[in-house]
Amino acid sequence: MYDFPNKTFITKSLRLFGFILITLIAFSEYTTAQSMPRIGDHWDATIDSTQKILLPPPLGIKNKIDFEREGIKFTGAVSDRKIISIITRDPNFEIGGLKYIGTELSSFKDRNQIKQIRGWGNFLPLSDGWYAVFDFKDLSDTSKVLYLFKKEDHF
Incomplete structure (x- = not known):
């Protein structure tokens, strides 16, 4: 040895x-x-209190934040420096490896779970607390996802 x-x-x-x-x-x-802030995280970056965003009820008017992660643009809302919603219209954003922006309602097998919030849109729950948002008027199988929305609580 x-x-x-x-x-x-x-x-x-x-x-x-x-x-x-x-x-x-x-x-x-x-x-x-x-790399991606989560709902409930503390927002350490600067908040311009003159920039506001109007969110669906019961959230109302909140301070708006804009950020970019891995080339994807997001808008969010904060209350007391806590992130309470995240929104993206970026067609390259993926949830679970799938891109949803521009996808027709007919592509969703669970489309009967859509919830309408008057004057705001039709919200279809996806995974991880995200919602696919469709226009609030004239919802049909050819309606397309306008943006993705995530908030503190579910509708």
Whole structure:
């Protein structure tokens, strides 16, 4: 059996390699998780209190924020520096690997779950708390998703 002349060096090297690998994995998970703000997160960036957004009831008028993540543009609303809604019209945004902006209502198998909020639109629940929003008038199978909306509570 061969006896390595410097077992301590090899042991320390393997431990260091393991530590670096775990640190890189943890950092990768942290940066991925932080790429998209979530409902309820604290908004640390600047809020221009002159920029407002009108949201469906019962949310009302709130401070508006705009941000971009991975080339996708979002608008959000904050109350007391807490994110309470996120909206996107960006056709490249994906939920669960699917793009929804511009998709016709007929493409949704659960389209009977759509909820109308008068004057605002027709909201179809998707996964992860998102809603596909269709125009509030003349809803038909050819109606297309105008934007995606996520809020603190479900309708």
